[in-house]
Amino acid sequence: MSIQKFFEVLFCNLLFDIYDSKYLSYEPIVINTWPFYNCTNKAWEIIENNGSALDAVEAGCNICEQGQCSRSVGYGGHIDENGETTLDAMIMDGESQEMGAVGSLYKIKNAISVARKIMDYTQHSFLVGEAATKFALQMGFEEENLTTNYSIKEFKNWLDNKCQPNFRKNVLPDPKKNCGPYHQNVYQNIERSKEDLASDTVGVIALDFNRKIAIGMSTNGADHKIPGRVGDSPIPGSGGYADNSFGAAVATGDGDIMMRFLPCYQAVENLRNGMTPIDAANNSLQKIIKKIPSFYGAIIVMDKFGNHSASCHGWETFTYTYRTREKSARFIDIKCSKIR
Template sequence: MAYLRGFTLTYPLLWLTTSTITRCAADTGNSPGLPMVINTWGGPFTAATDAAYLALLESETSALDAVEIGCSTCEANQCDGSVGYGGSPDENCETTLDAMIMDGTTMKSGAVAALRRIKDAISVARAVLEHTTHTLLAGDFATDFAIANGFVAQNLTTEASAASCAQWKAGGCQPNYRINVTPDPAQSCGPYAPTSLNSSSSSAAAAYQSRGSPEGHDTISMIALHSSGVMAAGTSTNGAGRKVPGRVGDGPITGSGSYVDGDVGGCGATGDGDIMMRFLPCYQAVENLRLGMSPQSAAEDAVRRMLRKYPDVQSGIVVVDNEGAHGGAGSGWTFTYAYRGGGMGETVVVSVPPIAG
C-alpha cells in the first residue's frame, strides 16, 4: 500500500463505542502477542490505536500502513486539539504541523517540519520516506513537495483556533516563549529586539531558562508491530501553542519523537519537545533495549537522563521490544499510553506516575 493520500478509512474515525481498560504501570511488561499497536496517550488517542490495530488484521496492511492510518486518524479527529489542523496556533495565529514516520527494517525515516496549509502531515512524511532520499523537509518547501505529490493545500485555521489566538493577543500575548528580548515579553506582544548576552558570565545559563510554562500540548507517537515481526513508528503533532513561527519540535526528529529498530524494538515520546530533542530520548531508549534492559527500565533511564539536567521537564516515553513487551515512564505529569495486540478485543490504557526530578 502506498502512502494513503485521499484514502477512505475502512474503520470509522470516531470510536465512540470502543471501550478501554485502564491499568497502572505495574501491570506492564507482558506482550499481548502480535500484531500489536502501542502509542502515547489514552482518551481520544485510543481511536488511533484501534484504527491501526484493526488495519493490521488485514493481510495486505504493512506496519508502515498501520502507523500512517493510526496517526491520520488522530489528525482527522484533531486529537485533544494538539494533533492535526486547527490547534496550537503560533504567534501569527497559524497552525503548522510536524510529523515523522520510520521503517524499522531499513532504518529510513521521512519527516516534515513546520508544514503549512496541508492537513495530511503523516502522509506527506511517508511521501518523503518513499519518494526521496532525504529525511526531513520543512516549511513552505515541504508544502510545495506535498502539492507536487498530489496533496491539497487548504487553510488549517478554524474558528476555534482563530478565537483562541485573538484572546491570547488581547491578553498581552501571555504566556509566550520569548526570552532575553526587549520590550519585556512578560508585558508585551512585541515586536521584539534581542538584548545582548555575555556567554562567559556565570549567570549565562540562567538567562537561557524559560520564564514559565506556556500551555502544554500532546503528541501521538505510535509503534506498530506486524504479525511478521516487521516494525514501524511515527509521530504527528501541531506543536506548542503560541510558538515562535517556524519553531520545530521533537516530533519530526528521528530518535526524539519516535524511533524504531526491528532488531530490538521501538519508542514513542511526548512532552516538552524543546527540551526532549536535546536528549534524543527514543534513540536512547531503543539503545537501552539493545544493551539488554527491559522496556520499563529503558524508558525510566531515558527519562532520568533528562531529569538530571531539567528536573521540571514534562515528558512521557513508551517503549516496546520486538516481541511486544512494553513499559513507560514520564515526568512532570501523569503520562498514559495505549496498546492493543494479539487477540485483544479492546484497547488497554496504562497510567504511568511521574518520576520525581
C-alpha cells in the first residue's frame, strides 16, 4: 500500500469514528413488550443510578415475575395440562454475548435471576426442568409453590370445558372435544386457533450509560401447554438477541412458530447490514409471514444508539413501553398487519 493510500484510509476511518461517536445521537433507554410500565420504571431506575444494562433487564423482569404481569409472567398464571405453572427465561449480554436461560422451571419465582446465575456461575447456557430447579436451590433460591387460588380455578374450569384450549393434534380422542390421555392418530390433522395460542411474554431491552446493551425475557408460557413444553422466550435469537455493535431485539407471540425462524437474530443481522430498526423489524417478521400467514406475533428492535421501532402481525395492535430521561414511561401502539 502506498503512503498516499495509507493516509486516505486512515483519514476515512477517523471521519467514521468521529461521526459514529459524536454526530449520531445516543440515549440510554429501557424498552419492554406490552404496557408493563412498572417493569419499565424499575429497569430505568437501575440505569438512572448508573447500573448496568444486565442488572436493569433482570430487575425489570423480576417486577413482572413478582407482579404476575397479565398472568402471563411469573407464578400462578398460565398452567400446563397438569395444572402446574412452569417458567421460561433468558438473559443475554450484548458485550460478551454470553447468555443464561431456563426452561420449564418448577417452584422458583424469579426465573430471570436463575438464568443470570447460569450465565455468571456456569460454563453452560441453558438448564431445564427439575434439574434447573435443583441448580437454583444450590444458588440460594427458595423453593416456592407457584400455584395460586386463581390457577387452581383456571385448571378446574379447563377440565370442565373438556380441556379447551388444547395444544394436541393428530391424536385420539379428538383433543378439540375431549381430555386425555391421548394416543397417536395419523389420520387426524387439527389446526390451532389464535385464541387457543394466546400468550404474552415480557421482553426487556436496556442500553446503559456505558453504551452496553442487554436483553431479558420471562414468561410462564402458553396457557394449558403440554407439560415439558419450552417456548421461544429462552432461546437466543428467537425470544431475544443482543449485540453491542449493532443493537438488540425482543419478541412475543406464537413461540412454537417463532423459534423456527429466529426473528430476533435476523433483526440484529438486519441492523448489521444497515437497515433501520423499523425495516429490520418488518423484514424479520415477513420471513415468517411468507411461510405461515396465520402466524401472529410482534418484535421490538433497537439499534446501538437507542433508536427503536416495532412490527407486528395477526393482532389488531401491539403496545410496547419505553423510558429515557423522561419522568415517566411512554407507550407506543403499533398497528399490526392482518392475517389474509
